[in-house]
Amino acid sequence: MMENSHIDEFVKLVVYDHAIATGLKECTTQCEIVHYAKSKGFLFTLEDWMSYVDSDLASLTTVQKQMIIDYDVSHWSWAFRQTVVWREMLME
16 A cells, blocks of 8 residues: 555656656656656555556546557657546646
8 A cells, every 4th residue: 555655646746846747758668657756755666556557547448548558658748648647737
């Protein structure tokens, strides 16, 4: 449970702290997101992060999931597509 608490806190901080959100733009893998969170003091495992992301994706349609999975990791917005809270930050 501690890990999910840290994940929730990190996800929220990205929304409320522009500097943290800016740093997330550099992440191109799930592992990099976990390492970035760790660098900001949020400790959780890659496995816990993947469970969090998978849980989020479970609420989407197959087409929506595929769009997120297939999104170009080199685009600055890739990391923001990993959670519903972060996707809400993106403009269409």
